[in-house]
Amino acid sequence: MITQKEIAQMCGVSTSTISNVLNGKRKVSEATRQRVLDVVKKTGYQPNYFAQGMRKQKTNIIGIIAEDLIQFSSPPIIERIMAYCEDMHYRTILINMRMYDKWLNTWYNDEKKLQSVLKPAISELLSIKVDAIMYVAGHARVVNCFPDDFEIPAIVVYAYSKSPKFTSIVIDDEKGGYDMAKYLVSMGHEKIGVIAGTADNLHTRKRLSGFRKALKEGKVPYNPKWVRYGDWKRGSGHQLAEELIREDVTAIFCMNDEMAAGVYDYLYENGMKAGEDISIAGYDNMEISGYLKPALTTNEISFSQIGIKSAELMIKALTDGYETKKGKEIIKVPCRIIERDSVKRIK
Amino acid sequence: MITQKEIAQMCGVSTSTISNVLNGKRKVSEATRQRVLDVVKKTGYQPNYFAQGMRKQKTNIIGIIAEDLIQFSSPPIIERIMAYCEDMHYRTILINMRMYDKWLNTWYNDEKKLQSVLKPAISELLSIKVDAIMYVAGHARVVNCFPDDFEIPAIVVYAYSKSPKFTSIVIDDEKGGYDMAKYLVSMGHEKIGVIAGTADNLHTRKRLSGFRKALKEGKVPYNPKWVRYGDWKRGSGHQLAEELIREDVTAIFCMNDEMAAGVYDYLYENGMKAGEDISIAGYDNMEISGYLKPALTTNEISFSQIGIKSAELMIKALTDGYETKKGKEIIKVPCRIIERDSVKRIK
DNA sequence: TTGTAAGCGTTATCAA
């Protein structure tokens, strides 16, 4: 590949002149400037990125570490991050840790497994001399990503940073649960079942706490028997639907769309229909929710908002100095209820 | 960040010794080796990637250019490519062109739009000195990715390379259409409607040609009136379902699951049921197909196979010399019919 | 077995 030196020879000037033309760092006579630009264009010269990086000690690259690219939340978040960075003239480099591929579902709370792939990923990015690192989690939990004395700005996306030194961007689960309960109550429901996620999960706990708060405000009774814990999978929705229907609830709030689909399975098998015989609400607004019959009312998580917000913060930190390191900040992105046909107004 | 020079000082040896220990290039006495390794470990020293790359003129990085990361096919393909490359000790760097974000649906056949983002993407990868480039398309068509005299090995994934110099990995659409027709005929259907994709689309044409071939072999009449062209969207499935049902077909082959979902919409509105009143088959095996009721029989595209296959080829080309440049090869990855509940045996 | 020194392609500093 052609180098600056060759361009310099072809133009009959020194390499510093080429460099100066290309970077506009100092005055170069219009004549030589044009000559240089012509040759650069003709030859298709591209500065060697490594040489530049080495000399400047600054790369304008932001590293992204994704827990798992095939987690459904990851592509839209990362897509927006990349878009924003590109607009701000930063490059991005993505490392996909592929946690699911490596350990299926057994890594969520296994610190050792996480660190065994996270450390090399961080090392790699540091050796590439990225300006900052964005950690994109696959789902919310407290996660120990970076050491307190981490040498570059960093941010935790879609999970809570264990260390208070790093800003986190998460969804507002508490408000999400609260809003959904408010909505169901406003539709006349007073016996509301919940198919929650796993009991120790952060999403689960926060959504449930918001849910209870709204019931209290609405003076609607809360019955712990109406709260069942699933495993986020379709099958558990099916199973718990049966239990809750036996309790005579008029509505079921499922903490994800997949379990809601499991409820639909149960209804289908038993000749019942969501939005008629019982009301169903989901969470996530995954693609499937618009394809269920009747279409599922659910709480949309705006992954693009999460992506944009975190990229903005990251770049602001980079421009303003290392502000993110000053202290923890937890940014909460709100969810939004998408009203479809699975919740019926009663009474 | 700590450099090799500092490590050398701390160990009381020269930098070349450090380098040799780290790369195992020549004999170093066990004593110094240990001493060096200890210090490296203690300090967390990481070689500077830029300096290495510059010196070695070899990066072991494979560049991936994705047309669109949020196209549903892209994440699983890319995930597998990354996995395979990682196993083979190659790094990957991903550039997402975000075509959809930039131009919605208007870029498919717009060479100018494509080139306006592809050229900078390629330049960037070349200036990073990647060893090879993999182009990951969002959907099949003939695409003009690289100039014939491209300087590094390259491969086109999920689309057909215009230039015969580059290998393409695509799905076997012809066989896909053939298999589906065979299957429907084997279930007793003789009046089979088709909701095809857009008429000029490569997927459409190849699937249709396979479809006709199978009908011919099965001595089942082919009626052009039973073939309708949609736009791959749900709405067109809905609309064309009505037209085909009026033609009294007993089965409808939809060229993607989304249009099949549109057919379901129509059936639902009219009190009909797939797999009972009429048989429906889809294509893609998207997530939704397992959530439709009754679950949709469809032709699965194995994106992971595509990813693995292309990564294998790429790395083989890199190891064996630049074989990919020798001549065009079109690798076809077969689809696989997933039998669910939407196709009924008749007669 | 180890050290010295050149060189990879840029940019920044200094001198002209």
Added chain:
DNA sequence: TTGATAACGCTTACAA
């Protein structure tokens, strides 16, 4: 306005 030169951190040929 321009050019020579050093320096970035590493690997490798050659010398010791």
